[in-house]
Amino acid sequence: MSTTVTTPNELEIRVERTFDAPRTHVYSVWTDPKLIPEWWGEGTTVEEMDVRPGGTYRFRTAHGVVEGEFREVEPPARLVQTFMNHLQTLEFEDLGEQTKLTQTMRFETTEQRDTSMQYGVEKGAKAGFERIDAVLEKIAA
Amino acid sequence: MLERLGAGSAAISELAEPFGMSLTGMKKHIRLLEEANLVTTEKVGRARRCTLVPYAFEGINTWLQRLDRFAQVVQRTKGAR
Numbered sequence: 641m642s643t644t645v646t647t648p649n650e651l652e653i654r655v656e657r658t659f660d661a662p663r664t665h666v667y668s669v670w671t672d673p674k675l676i677p678e679w680w681g682e683g684t685t686v687e688e689m690d691v692r693p694g695g696t697y698r699f700r701t702a703h704g705v706v707e708g709e710f711r712e713v714e715p716p717a718r719l720v721q722t723f724m725n726h727l728q729t730l731e732f733e734d735l736g737e738q739t740k741l742t743q744t745m746r747f748e749t750t751e752q753r754d755t756s757m758q759y760g761v762e763k764g765a766k767a768g769f770e771r772i773d774a775v776l777e778k779i780a781a
Numbered sequence: 782m783l784e785r786l787g788a789g790s791a792a793i794s795e796l797a798e799p800f801g802m803s804l805t806g807m808k809k810h811i812r813l814l815e816e817a818n819l820v821t822t823e824k825v826g827r828a829r830r831c832t833l834v835p836y837a838f839e840g841i842n843t844w845l846q847r848l849d850r851f852a853q854v855v856q857r858t859k860g861a862r
Contacts, residue, residue, distance in 0.1 A: 645845070
């Protein structure tokens with residue numbers, strides 16, 4: 641299934657992807673704490689997953705703790721949640737035997753948005769180190 | 782130093798030692814990294830501990846890989862519910 645990534649305005653990244661399963665199934669997998677370790681990576685433990693407006697989630701992963709708060713919960717169509725430094729809106733569209741997920745990530749600044757957009761996988765780590773180099777150069781200056 | 786922090790939080794003195802840096806010098810480094818939002822620090826007893834900000838370096842490609850794994854879980858559990 642193909643995925644499209646766009647930047648609809650100055651603050652957002654939008655990811656669209658169609659899954660080959662009915663909407664209720666896709667939504668239930670997304671919110672199932674027992675299945676989260678399977679897609680968040682080995683060693684992930686779910687410490688909290690309270691899928692209600694105002695409820696919070698917290699996963700301990702190999703790369704650190706991920707946490708946020710659910711702002712809007714409308715099963716099986718829509719979730720709005722904070723995720724680290726940005727706000728995510730997840731819309732699950734019913735296409736019968738398929739489901740289209742539209743995920744909109746809204747950042748506070750264009751700079752933060754662009755940083756997330758630019759970082760690749762290995763490139764991400766490298767860009768991170770370059771940022772650190774830039775910071776350390778400031779000390780020398 | 783970041784490799785060390787990748788393995789878990791550390792006291793500033795523990796970070797300074799292997800590089801033969803003074804505590805004051807390392808504190809200055811840490812403060813700049815903190816301003817850049819790459820690390821956080823907190824006071825634990827008399828020492829200040831430093832932690833890498835989780836996912837500070839996560840980009841969109843990492844997220845797309847995670848979505849691929851999510852799609853696999855959707856497929857695997859399809860029929861089972």
